Amino acid sequence: xxxxxxxxxxxxxxxxxxxxxxxxxxxxxxxxxxxxxxxxxxxxxxxxxxxxxxxxxxxxxxxxxxxxxxxxxxxxxxxxxxxxxxxxxxxxxxxxxxxxxxxxxxxxxxxxxxxxxxxxxxxxxxxxxxxxxxxxxxxxxxxxxxxxxxxxxxxxxxxxxxxxxxxxxxxxxxxxxxxxxxxxxxxxxxxxxxxxxxxxxxxxxxxxxxxxxxxxxxxxxxxxxxxxxxxxxxxxxxxxxxxxxxxxxxxxxxxxxxxxxxxxxxxxxxxxxxxxxxxxxxxxxxxxxxx
Amino acid sequence: xxxxxxxxxxxxxxxxxxxxxxxxxxxxxxxxxxxxxxxxxxxxxxxxxxxxxxxxxxxxxxxxxxxxxxxxxxxxxxxxxxxxxxxxxxxxxxxxxxxxxxxxxxxxxxxxxxxxxxxxxxxxxxxxxxxxxxxxxxxxxxxxxxxxxxxxxxxxxxxxxxxxxxxxxxxxxxxxxxxxxxxxxxxxxxxxxxxxxxxxxxxxxxxxxxxxxxxxxxxxxxxxxxxxxxxxxxxxxxxxxxxxxxxxxxxxxxxxxxxxxxxxxxxxxxxxxxxxxxxxxxxxxxxxxxxxxxxxxxxxxxxxxxxxxxxxxxxxxxxxxxxxxxxxxxxxxxxxxxxxxxxxxxxxxxxxxxxxxxxxxxxxxxxxxxxxxxxxxxxxxxxxxx
Amino acid sequence: xxxxxxxxxxxxxxxxxxxxxxxxxxxxxxxxxxxxxxxxxxxxxxxxxxxxxxxxxxxxxxxxxxxxxxxxxxxxxxxxxxxxxxxxxxxxxxxxxxxxxxxxxxxxxxxxxxxxxxxxxxxxxxxxxxxxxxxxxxxxxxxxxxxxxxxxxxxxxxxxxxxxxxxxxxxxxxxxxxxxxxxxxxxxxxxxxxxxxxxxxxxxxxxxxxxxxxxxxxxxxxxxxxxxxxxxxxxxxxxxxxxxxxxxxxxxxxxxxxxxxxxxxxxxxxxxxxxxxxxxxxxxxxxxxx
Numbered sequence: 001x002x003x004x005x006x007x008x009x010x011x012x013x014x015x016x017x018x019x020x021x022x023x024x025x026x027x028x029x030x031x032x033x034x035x036x037x038x039x040x041x042x043x044x045x046x047x048x049x050x051x052x053x054x055x056x057x058x059x060x061x062x063x064x065x066x067x068x069x070x071x072x073x074x075x076x077x078x079x080x081x082x083x084x085x086x087x088x089x090x091x092x093x094x095x096x097x098x099x100x101x102x103x104x105x106x107x108x109x110x111x112x113x114x115x116x117x118x119x120x121x122x123x124x125x126x127x128x129x130x131x132x133x134x135x136x137x138x139x140x141x142x143x144x145x146x147x148x149x150x151x152x153x154x155x156x157x158x159x160x161x162x163x164x165x166x167x168x169x170x171x172x173x174x175x176x177x178x179x180x181x182x183x184x185x186x187x188x189x190x191x192x193x194x195x196x197x198x199x200x201x202x203x204x205x206x207x208x209x210x211x212x213x214x215x216x217x218x219x220x221x222x223x224x225x226x227x228x229x230x231x232x233x234x235x236x237x238x239x240x241x242x243x244x245x246x247x248x249x250x251x252x253x254x255x256x257x258x259x260x261x262x263x264x265x266x267x268x269x270x271x272x273x274x275x276x277x278x279x280x281x282x283x284x285x286x287x288x289x290x291x
Numbered sequence: 292x293x294x295x296x297x298x299x300x301x302x303x304x305x306x307x308x309x310x311x312x313x314x315x316x317x318x319x320x321x322x323x324x325x326x327x328x329x330x331x332x333x334x335x336x337x338x339x340x341x342x343x344x345x346x347x348x349x350x351x352x353x354x355x356x357x358x359x360x361x362x363x364x365x366x367x368x369x370x371x372x373x374x375x376x377x378x379x380x381x382x383x384x385x386x387x388x389x390x391x392x393x394x395x396x397x398x399x400x401x402x403x404x405x406x407x408x409x410x411x412x413x414x415x416x417x418x419x420x421x422x423x424x425x426x427x428x429x430x431x432x433x434x435x436x437x438x439x440x441x442x443x444x445x446x447x448x449x450x451x452x453x454x455x456x457x458x459x460x461x462x463x464x465x466x467x468x469x470x471x472x473x474x475x476x477x478x479x480x481x482x483x484x485x486x487x488x489x490x491x492x493x494x495x496x497x498x499x500x501x502x503x504x505x506x507x508x509x510x511x512x513x514x515x516x517x518x519x520x521x522x523x524x525x526x527x528x529x530x531x532x533x534x535x536x537x538x539x540x541x542x543x544x545x546x547x548x549x550x551x552x553x554x555x556x557x558x559x560x561x562x563x564x565x566x567x568x569x570x571x572x573x574x575x576x577x578x579x580x581x582x583x584x585x586x587x588x589x590x591x592x593x594x595x596x597x598x599x600x601x602x603x604x605x606x607x608x609x610x611x612x613x614x615x616x617x618x619x620x621x622x623x624x625x626x627x628x629x630x631x632x633x634x635x636x637x638x639x640x641x642x643x644x645x646x647x648x649x650x651x652x653x654x655x656x657x658x659x660x661x662x663x664x665x666x667x668x669x670x671x672x673x674x675x676x677x
Numbered sequence: 678x679x680x681x682x683x684x685x686x687x688x689x690x691x692x693x694x695x696x697x698x699x700x701x702x703x704x705x706x707x708x709x710x711x712x713x714x715x716x717x718x719x720x721x722x723x724x725x726x727x728x729x730x731x732x733x734x735x736x737x738x739x740x741x742x743x744x745x746x747x748x749x750x751x752x753x754x755x756x757x758x759x760x761x762x763x764x765x766x767x768x769x770x771x772x773x774x775x776x777x778x779x780x781x782x783x784x785x786x787x788x789x790x791x792x793x794x795x796x797x798x799x800x801x802x803x804x805x806x807x808x809x810x811x812x813x814x815x816x817x818x819x820x821x822x823x824x825x826x827x828x829x830x831x832x833x834x835x836x837x838x839x840x841x842x843x844x845x846x847x848x849x850x851x852x853x854x855x856x857x858x859x860x861x862x863x864x865x866x867x868x869x870x871x872x873x874x875x876x877x878x879x880x881x882x883x884x885x886x887x888x889x890x891x892x893x894x895x896x897x898x899x900x901x902x903x904x905x906x907x908x909x910x911x912x913x914x915x916x917x918x919x920x921x922x923x924x925x926x927x928x929x930x931x932x933x934x935x936x937x938x939x940x941x942x943x944x945x946x947x948x949x950x951x952x953x954x955x956x957x958x959x960x961x962x963x964x965x966x967x
Contacts, residue, residue, distance in 0.1 A: 001405070003380035006373060031773060078952055085710055086951055089906050092899060093944035100494050100940040103465045112467040113394060115422045119401050192372060193401040196394045197465060198495070199368060202899060206777050213774045235373065238362055242333070245325040245365065246789055249782035256775050257758060260767045325785065327892045330793040464937035493936040496896065498888050499692075499924075501685040502931035509678055522795040522891045529889075533806060533815045534681075550795035554889035557801070593794075 005123050011231045012126030018227035019133045020180035021212045028173040029153030033205045034091030037098040038178045040200035041068045042185025047117040047195050061186030068182025072175040080170045095202045102197040113196030121191035149173045216262030221269040315358035316617045319378030319387040324363035331596040336361045338600030352608045368398035375399050379408045385617045388603040393467045403430040409623040413599045420648035433649045440674035442475030449514050450483045459488045459512035465495035472518035488512045500527045518543040525554025532560050542566035548594045558664030568658045569636045570595050571668045602634045681812050682932045688818040690924020694917040695825040697904030699876030701916035706849040713754045713776040715898030716783035717874045721747040721881025726890045744878035751874020788892045795891040802886040909957025
């Protein structure tokens with residue numbers, strides 16, 4: 001695997017993670033600072049099965065997704081009752097707790113980490129993952145559940161008054177986001193071949209959130225391109241050595257201040273917009289408020 | 292997606308370094324230039340660049356100049372792997388130096404096995420070179436005594452020289468450098484017939500250690516082993532003094548950093564603390580190094596990590612010279628055969644153990660902080676044979 | 678030994694409490710989660726160090742100056758990040774992210790300038806400890822608890838005895854009505870951030886005195902966030918309770934259960950508290966406004 005491919009794989013994994021953040025934050029309006037711990041669940045499950053039982057990577061990744069969904073219920077059922085900022089708080093708590101558990105657990109390698117996961121992720125695996133994720137998220141967004149999530153984001157109380165089961169909607173979005181993070185985690189495990197608890201901290205979660213904001217919180221396209229742009233930017237800044245983090249943070253801050261809605265705001269890429277005839281038919285005004 | 296990949300590729304090429312005509316030998320160096328450990332990383336990079344300059348001034352290696360490319364890993368394993376790939380694929384490095392972080396080296400190791408470009412680092416975790424019993428990472432080498440040896444050397448010193456029979460240990464469970472040394476210290480100390488009154492582990496991000504220290508105090512140990520980085524180590528010593536703990540403190544090599552004394556609240560708090568150290572700065576051979584370093588960077592070396600970088604470059608150049616060619620595979624074989632290479636650390640001689648890809652019988656110094664805030668050498672110790 | 682552990686817990690908790698109040702004042706009055714508070718904490722510690730070491734000012738003076746700097750920087754952060762977002766009518770939740778980025782940026786700058794050096798002030802603020810039977814209480818802790826209480830009293834004096842305090846409270850009830858009454862929202866919000874920054878600076882300067890000065894000091898903001906929310910919405914005293922509670926839980930679980938797993942226990946327990954009492958310990962339940 002060449003350097004470009006490995007950057008490409010990293011970009012792809014970040015895009016998948018950003019899709020998860022988009023579902024839970026962009027669509028549903030819940031600020032999760034614990035998304036990295038769902039990546040951790042997927043990664044550690046996959047890595048553990050691969051090193052201990054030498055299972056096929058695909059099965060490991062699937063198992064990682066399943067475990068992520070299970071965990072999302074364990075975490076979601078209590079914490080989704082909490083509103084607004086309290087939910088963010090609960091996700092921070094979860095992130096700290098999972099990190100402590102992974103650190104003390106001998107099974108998962110403790111602080112030394114999980115060593116010896118085969119390095120098998122190739123670019124087409126990631127392309128498949130990205131395409132599938134983007135497709136699922138797009139359909140979810142346009143489905144009944146997606147609209148319910150959107151109503152929760154806009155006004156939870158009003159949504160409830162209209163008979164939307166807000167808790168169920170939130171749980172579905174949360175589980176979907178976790179499943180997506182789990183997938184990213186699995187790919188990460190087989191890309192890096194090594195996992196340690198300090199790769200999945202609260203500051204890492206906040207970086208994911210910043211990526212989605214950078215692209216445009218209410219735009220799926222923005223989430224994809226934001227994640228890609230910032231991952232590439234980080235790599236490009238490698239040659240700036242000690243200035244790297246300052247440059248990176250400054251660029252993000254400027255974008256957030258100049259374009260608070262992110263680079264893409266609520267704009268969505270669609271195949272229709274490439275087709276002039278259909279474009280004329282639909283009119284140029286696409287998509288209103290971030291649908 | 293494909294179009295994007297093309298754009299990405301063009302961008303990266305544009306920013307990548309341009310190959311020079313004089314065909315220098317490219318050596319990569321991965322270290323922390325940003326983030327909370329960048330103090331060490333910068334020192335390490337400075338030491339390496341200084342050595343590379345010296346070697347180039349003396350005519351280079353195999354008649355070719357040395358080109359050292361330093362990349363940041365900002366403390367993250369993913370970043371470390373990307374830096375390694377970039378060095379190997381883009382910059383065509385024939386060997387990569389660094390890191391002294393076990394977590395990052397553990398992540399780089401499997402990639403190095405695929406890319407077949409050797410890595411010479413300073414991590415202390417034996418799993419970096421031996422991921423599983425009976426399995427050896429062919430392309431990874433470590434040039435510092437392992438955490439097993441470091442923990443045992445300290446334990447033997449406490450048991451034999453200090454005559455201690457009751458020891459307590461305080462270790463960071465989330466840091467493998469800390470916990471591995473602690474475990475091997477305790478294991479050796481018990482094996483020799485000592486008693487470990489408390490083995491206290493704590494989690495990352497702790498700032499207040501008084502709960503742990505109060506517990507340790509209750510067991511009234513004679514020595515307390517703190518295998519720590521400078522910042523937690525300093526705060527632990529400071530808080531232990533506040534709680535009136537009288538036991539003798541033992542530490543690991545990071546407690547040599549001047550910031551440790553600052554974090555511990557001054558020289559009077561650290562006076563009498565013994566720690567294991569890779570280097571004895573008071574030896575005359577360092578005078579030239581310190582002067583050259585100061586001439587180049589305008590300040591004296593702050594931590595011993597500058598010598599990690601310096602020795603890494605020395606060792607890799609020796610290996611290239613022995614290999615007779617700047618080819619990764621030949622260099623790999625040559626590193627395995629390095630014997631009695633003159634270096635700065637330890638007793639000034641370096642021998643690679645081809646079986647473990649770690650140092651063979653590399654000694655360390657037992658040092659002590661005195662009231663004036665100076666480091667006083669106590670004795671040179673070798674890893675216990677048992 | 679248990680009494681000693683309680684003292685340890687209260688002393689740690691009082692530190693968290695001080696940080697939490699600064700976080701809570703912005704949250705309670707403006708409804709904004711302000712992670713840039715972490716930046717002011719770190720600045721408070723580093724400025725006191727820089728002033729006392731490089732300019733050789735007396736430590737107490739350096740600490741006072743650094744608190745002032747932290748306050749001004751906090752107001753400046755509001756001016757360049759929150760203000761434009763407010764002008765554009767963005768939901769305040771956008772400041773959540775902007776403040777995270779500011780926090781990252783300031784941390785990166787501090788690391789760059791200080792070369793990630795861990796350090797401490799040129800001298801200890803106050804030596805010695807009070808010894809009662811077997812229990813040891815460092816004098817520094819008593820002093821810090823005193824400063825924490827004093828800052829809080831000063832804060833309530835500002836909020837309840839001055840005109841700007843009245844305006845701030847007015848805005849916290851209903852910012853639009855307040856504007857209609859001729860209250861300048863920019864001034865009110867700026868002052869709130871200034872106050873928060875001062876408190877963060879005090880916290881940071883004291884943290885530096887008590888522990889050490891190091892780049893990740895700002896990460897304390899997450900603990901402050903917890904203390905503020907667990908303590909209770911709409912209540913600054915709640916934040917103090919929250920801070921003390923976290924300090925105690927952390928110390929007790931460190932001492933008697935397992936220190937390595939203690940974050941899982943501490944934060945798990947805090948979430949349970951929030952589930953049982955969503956309004957926090959001292960808070961009043963605020964129903965949704967429709």
